[in-house]
Amino acid sequence: MKEISSAIQLIPLENYIVLSIALFSIGMMGVLFRRNTIAILMCLELMFNSVNLLLTAFSAYHSDPSGQVFVFFIMIVAAAEIAVGLSIVVMMKRNVDSVDINLLNRLKW
Amino acid sequence: MIFLFYLLSAIMIICGLAVVFSKNPINNVIYLIVCFLAMAGHYILLNAQFLAVVHIIVYTGAIMVLFLFVIMLLNLNKAIILRKSTVTRVSAVITGGIFFLVLLAATRQTFEIHARYPFASDFGLVSGIGKVLFSEFLLPFEISSILFISAMVGALMFGKKDV
Amino acid sequence: MVALNSYITLSWLVPAFPLLGFLISGMAKNRLKNNQAGIIASILVSLSFLMSAFLFFALRSSGQESATVTLFNWIAAGDLKIPFAFLIDNLSVTMMLIVTGVGALIHIYSIGYMHGDDRVNSFFAQMNLFTFSMLLLVMGANYLILFIGWEGVGFCSYLLIGFWFKNPAFNYAARKAFVMNRIGDLGFILGIILLFFTFKSVGFTEVFSQAASLHSGAPLVTMITILLLVGAVGKSAQIPLYTWLPDAMAGPTPVSALIHAATMVTAGIYMIARSSILYNLAPVTMNIMIILGLATAIFAAVIGLRQNDIKKVLAYSTVSQLGYMFLALGLGAYSSAVFHLTTHAFFKALLFLGAGSIIHAMGGEQDIRKMGGLRKKMPVTYFTFLAATLAISGIPPFSGFFSKDLILSKAFENNPLLYILALGGALITCFYMFRLLYLVFFGSQRLSTVHPHESPRVMTFPLIILSILSVFGGFLNIPSLFGGDSRFGEFLNKSIISAITEELGSATEIGLIVSSLILLSLVILYAYRIYVKKAFIPVADGVSTNIFSKVIEHKFYVDEIYSAVIEKPFGSLSDFFFNKVENKVLDPAVDEVGILTSKLGNLVRKLQQGNMSFYLFAMVAGILLFIIFILIV
Numbered sequence: 001m002k003e004i005s006s007a008i009q010l011i012p013l014e015n016y017i018v019l020s021i022a023l024f025s026i027g028m029m030g031v032l033f034r035r036n037t038i039a040i041l042m043c044l045e046l047m048f049n050s051v052n053l054l055l056t057a058f059s060a061y062h063s064d065p066s067g068q069v070f071v072f073f074i075m076i077v078a079a080a081e082i083a084v085g086l087s088i089v090v091m092m093k094r095n096v097d098s099v100d101i102n103l104l105n106r107l108k109w
Numbered sequence: 110m111i112f113l114f115y116l117l118s119a120i121m122i123i124c125g126l127a128v129v130f131s132k133n134p135i136n137n138v139i140y141l142i143v144c145f146l147a148m149a150g151h152y153i154l155l156n157a158q159f160l161a162v163v164h165i166i167v168y169t170g171a172i173m174v175l176f177l178f179v180i181m182l183l184n185l186n187k188a189i190i191l192r193k194s195t196v197t198r199v200s201a202v203i204t205g206g207i208f209f210l211v212l213l214a215a216t217r218q219t220f221e222i223h224a225r226y227p228f229a230s231d232f233g234l235v236s237g238i239g240k241v242l243f244s245e246f247l248l249p250f251e252i253s254s255i256l257f258i259s260a261m262v263g264a265l266m267f268g269k270k271d272v
Numbered sequence: 273m274v275a276l277n278s279y280i281t282l283s284w285l286v287p288a289f290p291l292l293g294f295l296i297s298g299m300a301k302n303r304l305k306n307n308q309a310g311i312i313a314s315i316l317v318s319l320s321f322l323m324s325a326f327l328f329f330a331l332r333s334s335g336q337e338s339a340t341v342t343l344f345n346w347i348a349a350g351d352l353k354i355p356f357a358f359l360i361d362n363l364s365v366t367m368m369l370i371v372t373g374v375g376a377l378i379h380i381y382s383i384g385y386m387h388g389d390d391r392v393n394s395f396f397a398q399m400n401l402f403t404f405s406m407l408l409l410v411m412g413a414n415y416l417i418l419f420i421g422w423e424g425v426g427f428c429s430y431l432l433i434g435f436w437f438k439n440p441a442f443n444y445a446a447r448k449a450f451v452m453n454r455i456g457d458l459g460f461i462l463g464i465i466l467l468f469f470t471f472k473s474v475g476f477t478e479v480f481s482q483a484a485s486l487h488s489g490a491p492l493v494t495m496i497t498i499l500l501l502v503g504a505v506g507k508s509a510q511i512p513l514y515t516w517l518p519d520a521m522a523g524p525t526p527v528s529a530l531i532h533a534a535t536m537v538t539a540g541i542y543m544i545a546r547s548s549i550l551y552n553l554a555p556v557t558m559n560i561m562i563i564l565g566l567a568t569a570i571f572a573a574v575i576g577l578r579q580n581d582i583k584k585v586l587a588y589s590t591v592s593q594l595g596y597m598f599l600a601l602g603l604g605a606y607s608s609a610v611f612h613l614t615t616h617a618f619f620k621a622l623l624f625l626g627a628g629s630i631i632h633a634m635g636g637e638q639d640i641r642k643m644g645g646l647r648k649k650m651p652v653t654y655f656t657f658l659a660a661t662l663a664i665s666g667i668p669p670f671s672g673f674f675s676k677d678l679i680l681s682k683a684f685e686n687n688p689l690l691y692i693l694a695l696g697g698a699l700i701t702c703f704y705m706f707r708l709l710y711l712v713f714f715g716s717q718r719l720s721t722v723h724p725h726e727s728p729r730v731m732t733f734p735l736i737i738l739s740i741l742s743v744f745g746g747f748l749n750i751p752s753l754f755g756g757d758s759r760f761g762e763f764l765n766k767s768i769i770s771a772i773t774e775e776l777g778s779a780t781e782i783g784l785i786v787s788s789l790i791l792l793s794l795v796i797l798y799a800y801r802i803y804v805k806k807a808f809i810p811v812a813d814g815v816s817t818n819i820f821s822k823v824i825e826h827k828f829y830v831d832e833i834y835s836a837v838i839e840k841p842f843g844s845l846s847d848f849f850f851n852k853v854e855n856k857v858l859d860p861a862v863d864e865v866g867i868l869t870s871k872l873g874n875l876v877r878k879l880q881q882g883n884m885s886f887y888l889f890a891m892v893a894g895i896l897l898f899i900i901f902i903l904i905v
Contacts, residue, residue, distance in 0.1 A: 011114050011154070019118050021212045023125055029205025030129035032888055035193050038134060038180060042141050045172070046125055049148055052164075060155040063232055065241045068157050072242070075167050076253045080260035082172050086179045087267035093183045094270075105882030197885065204892055211899050 016057035023050035037089050037099045041082065048078050114154060120147040134185050138176050145169045156233040279330040280339045283358055286323045286368060287411065289316040290403035297397035304393050310383035313396040317379050317403055321372035328365045337361060340413050340477070347416075351472055359413035359476055362763050363610065367410035367542055370614055374534045374621050375403050377734035381625050382526040384731035385632060395435060399530065402428035406535050410542060414475040415464050418543060422460065422507065425536045426453040432531060433523040442522040449516040456506015456513055463499030470496065480549045490553065497550055497557040504540030508594050510568045515831055517591055521583040525628030528583060533590055533620035538613045541597045545606045558602045562686075565598025566693055571828070573700040577707075578824045581638050582627045585708050589664065590620060592701060596679055599694065605682045607764040611749050612675035614760075618745050619663040619672060622738040626657040629731055630712060633724035640708060641809055645717035649724045652732045654713050656739040661709050663742045665702035665792060671746035678749070680788065681781055695788055702795045710803035718809070 023046060030043030052071045059067020089099060096103045124144040131137055145168050152161035192198075242250060293316040297309045304312075331339070338361030347354040358364075379399060386392045405424025412418040427450075434446030464474060470492050471479045486493055504510075509517040517537070521528055531537070544551060544561075551558060569592045576588035593616050600609035631638055633650060647654045663672035676698060684691035717724075726732065749760035823829070879890075 011111060015114065015118075017216055018213065019121070021209060021216065022122060025205045025209035025212070026122070026125040026129060028208055028892060029201055030125075032201035032204060032885070032892065033129055033193070033198055035885075036134060036185075038176065038185070039128075039137055042128060042137055042176065045141065045168075046128060046144065049145070049168075053148065053151060056152060056155050056157050056160060060157065060233070065232055065237050066245065068160050068233065068238055069242050069246050071157075071160055072163065072238070073246075073249060073253065075163065076256065079167055079172060080256055082175060083260050083264045084267070086175060087264040089179060090183065091267050099183065099185065101884045104884055108880055108882035193885065200889075204889070204896075208892065208896060211896060211903070215899055215903055 013057060013061055016054060020050045020054040020057070023047075023053070035100055035102065037092065037101050038086075040101065041085050041089070045078065045082070048074065114151075117147045117150045117154070120144075121151075134180050135177070138173055138180065141176075142169055142173050145173070158233050159235045159238050160233070279326055280341050280360060282323070283327055283341050283360055283411070284343055286320050286327070286372070287404050287407040289320040289323070290400040290407065292316060293400035294397050294404060297393050297400060301393045301397070307383050307387065309393040309396040310379070310386070313400050314376060314379040314383065316400065317372055317376040320403070320407070321369070321376050324365065324368040324372050327360055328369060331360060331362070331365055342413075352468065354414055354416050354474060356417065357413035357475075358411040358417075360411070363542075363546060364410050366610065366614070366764065367538075368407065370617050371403065371406050371410060371535050374617050374738075375399075375406075375530060377737055378526050378530045378534075378621060378625065381529075381628070381731050381734040382524075384728050385526055385628055386524060391435070395432075395524070398428055398431045398435070399526075402432065402531065402536075406539070409539055413477075414473075415467060415479075416474055418546075419460065419464065422503070422539060422543075423457065425531070425539060426450060426457070426507070429453070429520070429531050429536055432527040433520045435523055435527065439522075445516075445519040445522040449520050452513045452516040453506050456503045459499045459502025459506070460504075463496050463503060466492070466496050466499060476546065483549050483553065486553055493550055494554040494556050497547070497554040498560070500543065500547060500550075501557060501561065504544055505564070506540075508537050508540030508598070509591050510540075510564050510595065510598060511571060512830075514568065514572070514591050515834060518584050518587040518827075521581070521587050525583070525624055525631060528587070529621045529624035529628070532587065533624050534617035537590065537594055538597075538617070541594070541601065541609055541613050544601050545610050548606045551601070552604065558604060561598050561602030562690065563602075565595045565600075565602055566690065566697070567595070568592070569595030569599065569697040570693065570700070571595075573697050573704065574824060575827050576704045577700065578821065579704075580641055582630065582640050582643075582708065582712065583624075583638060585640075585704060586620070586623050586627060589623075589701060589705065592697065593620070593664070596676065596694070596697070599683065599690075600679045603679075603682045603686050605679065607760070608675070608678040608682060610764055611760055612679060614748075615663065615671040615675040615742070615745050618738055619660040619670075619742040622656055622660040622735060622742055623664070625731070625735055625738065626653050626660065629653045629727040629735065630724075632727055632731070633722075634719065635722045637719060637722070640711045642719040643712045643717075644715040644719075645713070646724055647713040649717075650726045652726060652735065656732075656735040657709065657713070659739040659742050661705045664705055665796070666698055666788070667792065668789070669743075669746065671742050671744070674746035674749055677785060677788075681784060684780070684784060691784070695791070698788070699791055699795050702792050703799055706796055706799040707803055710799060711809070714804050 027043045027045075027047035027050060030046065031040050034040050034043065052074055055067045055071050055074075059065065059071075092104065093099055121144050124140045124147065127140040128137055128144065131140060145164065149161045149164050149169075152158075152164060193201075290313075293313045296312055297304065338359060340357050340359050342355045342357040344356050345353075346356040379396070382395070382399065386395050389395065402425060405421045405428055407421070409418055409421025409425060412421060430446045430450040433449055434443045436442055467479060468474050471482045473479060473482075483493070506513045517532055520532055523531075572588045572591035572595060576585050576592065579585045579588060593612070597609045597612050597616070600606075600612060629650070630643065630646065630653060633646070633653075634643060637643065659670070663670040666673045666676040668674075680691055680694055680698070683694050826832070
């Protein structure tokens, strides 16, 4: 326990912020980059996780457990969203027979 | 300890980039799982033990498995490799880079935040989280169960052949 | 007699009856049959006449000079307070009697004349509307109500002149009348505005009581009177705005009788007589009126010498007689002018109605060179027409003699030269009127395809009434020379302030009368010799080679001058604006706005192609911009 407390002390907060931002932008790059719907959903997960990390880091540095509870809720929401999102992907495959995201273009003028 | 941090961060970033740039969907999932394991390591570094375990169980154990199920269900590993046009991909990378820089610039002022010493040694334990969860955050906790039910119903509805 | 007040409150009935007739005939246009519209219209106008007569007797017996009836407060804005009020005094009640009396007779006549026309109901509706507007004009208690009636009669005259609108020439004539009236109206409006600025009110009583404090010759009053004169020139067809009157003969003959002989053209005379106090303060304007009136009288008489259409002859004679009325107004003899207006209404309406009877009998023929010998076939028409011709020539004891003689003697008082010129005009009038009479009624019938017969009784009855009035109407105003007491003149002088104070000596007056009578009889004999003894028929159009005849025949080319100097430049300006500005600049500009909007829409539409990747990009770009914006600003 004591080691863990001292371990936290050693790592400055900026590192976590930069790491989180890097992960977030990588995730965003992935969302714009990939054409496969499932891959897009995975990159979305990456973005979620970066936010989780940041929240936990702040919560640790303020000794406030509310941050970690919030991460908990984010995980809940992410799980629900993935469930629904993947069923949409299944339906999409059934309708247009591919998971290419550019084929979903009926919502036009 | 810093060394551990840098190691875990490096693994995360490399795996993240691999998620973005790999072609095979299964490879994608594997890289993401490794990424999540590194994330769990970070949680432990931050003394959020409960969260680390929950992270592994929920994310790695449930969500990624779900991904694998769907990929195999849809037979995607035999699909044609889809690629966007070069212009789009280059612009996506550039946009990501710009985004990174902008956010970095935006959060520059937070670098002066100092931590509040000393850290409580038991604040990441289950009991600590449980206390806060069931007192302050009781309502969201209960409502999240409704959220799950609606998600289940939604997923089931989408899964049926004739709606 | 009954008190004035009880009748005064009912004075709104006088214009209300014709208005009711307009509404009935106008709204039930398709349901009234045969003569029903005409009978309703005539009855209503006759009721107005009875009401006016009641008002006349009530006013006379009450001893009051005038009474004002306010119907409601119309405009109350700051300094400007204009109630919708009627002023019942001697002048207005006289005009009311003329308008409704002659109007009723003409309405009865029109029942016969317009029988069988397919738009006869509209005709009576428009005639009633005209009567209503004219009554508003003469009964108004301020200049604005007068102006409402002024505009109303101009509009109805447009409707009625172009009544047979299928003929484009008639439409042109109607438009011409309206536009020329409009030019006068502009002056009138400016005059009213100036009036308001000077006197802070437009009501008659307020303006006239304030005007008494101004001194004669004040430039403001001169300006006001000149502007009002412009209005009167347009409405009463003086030089230079008279060319619409002969062209207005395109309308049905009862219209010519009512509007262009008895009522509308006299509106200008009435307005100037009403503003007599203002005009007395502006001797410059009075001189202008003298010159204008005399010039018009002679000019129109000369043109009338060579006209061959029966209605055109009468039209030019109307313009000429209006010139005499203007002359009288310019001399300051306002009541004489109104008296001449009254007698003119009688005999000119009679002349026009008689002409209508002739045209009806000749099957629509209007050229007098083709008529002749109608004396035996249409006796009633002949005798009434003869009575009117004698009246207009100024032969005693017909009414025209008294009124014209009054004007001539006042002219002599001012300047003997005026008298000589006016007498010359009277002689020319006598000549062409008798020329008309002889060519139409004497000799043998020159057109053999028609079989003229006397008009039905509904048409001859008004002729007879009007002839009685023409013969005996002069006795209303017998001057002191003959032992009378000028009752009509005195009656009017209670409302008008005349400017003449001197009286001619009786010897001079008798001398003037005798000399004019001798000259008139010589003219009548001369005309008889040419047109009856020698049976001279005027030549066909365009044949005469004499330069004078040519110029007079073409009415001194006034119409052509106007067309070249005013109409053509305006026409080409309007064409220019239409072709170059409207079609090339304004229309495309407006179209472009619409096209631009649609192009913009097309552009924006490309944002929503349904392309998911593009949406994602847009989201990221939006967030980026937002963050940058917050960072920088």
